[in-house]
Amino acid sequence: xxxxxxxxxxxxxxxxxxxxxxxxxxxxxxxxxxxxxxxxxxxxxxxxxxxxxxxxxxxxxxxxxxxxxxxxxxxxxxxxxxxxxxxxxxxxxxxxxxxxxxxxxxxxxxxxxxxxxxxxxxxxxxxxxxxxxxxxxxxxxxxxxxxxxxxxxxxxxxxxxxxxxxxxxxxxxxxxxxxxxxxxxxxxxxxxxxxxxx
Numbered sequence: 001x002x003x004x005x006x007x008x009x010x011x012x013x014x015x016x017x018x019x020x021x022x023x024x025x026x027x028x029x030x031x032x033x034x035x036x037x038x039x040x041x042x043x044x045x046x047x048x049x050x051x052x053x054x055x056x057x058x059x060x061x062x063x064x065x066x067x068x069x070x071x072x073x074x075x076x077x078x079x080x081x082x083x084x085x086x087x088x089x090x091x092x093x094x095x096x097x098x099x100x101x102x103x104x105x106x107x108x109x110x111x112x113x114x115x116x117x118x119x120x121x122x123x124x125x126x127x128x129x130x131x132x133x134x135x136x137x138x139x140x141x142x143x144x145x146x147x148x149x150x151x152x153x154x155x156x157x158x159x160x161x162x163x164x165x166x167x168x169x170x171x172x173x174x175x176x177x178x179x180x181x182x183x184x185x186x187x188x189x190x191x192x193x194x195x196x197x198x
């Protein structure tokens with residue numbers, strides 16, 4: 001084989017079609033455009049959405065209202081009922097609470113991750129109020145709903161609120177500051193404790 005024997009693969013290239021060069025060429029006179037009409041004219045292209053004059057589909061369907069918040073903080077959420085179910089099956093055991101002298105069950109993001117109630121330690125933790133608290137709990141989280149806080153305190157427990165990040169980057173620790181993820185015993189500066197008024 002020599003250099004002049006090289007050629008493209010069969011079917012990989014097509015011959016250029018020359019139009020308007022006489023009827024013998026097969027594409028002469030009207031050059032494949034037919035006779036008259038909008039599509040026979042220069043610049044007579046039709047946009048893809050055009051439906052012949054009837055209201056096009058993109059104008060018949062309703063608009064999408066609202067917007068997507070770029071700064072929304074995505075929480076890992078756990079319900080009170082899920083924590084109570086974990087206690088009943090023995091996944092969470094009672095131990096001396098960090099907030100009072102009475103026996104309480106300590107619950108934080110590390111512990112919830114260990115028992116399979118949260119998927120990641122990177123997102124902040126929020127406790128929701130669905131279900132009932134079956135034991136006195138000492139719960140450390142980034143946020144609580146009002147009903148969750150009330151149910152925990154009604155059962156003799158205490159809540160500890162970590163510093164809530166004001167941006168998604170802070171929530172996952174990508175802003176250069178310490179994220180504090182999975183802290184079992186947060187420092188006094190990192191949270192405020194409610195329940196006993198302190």
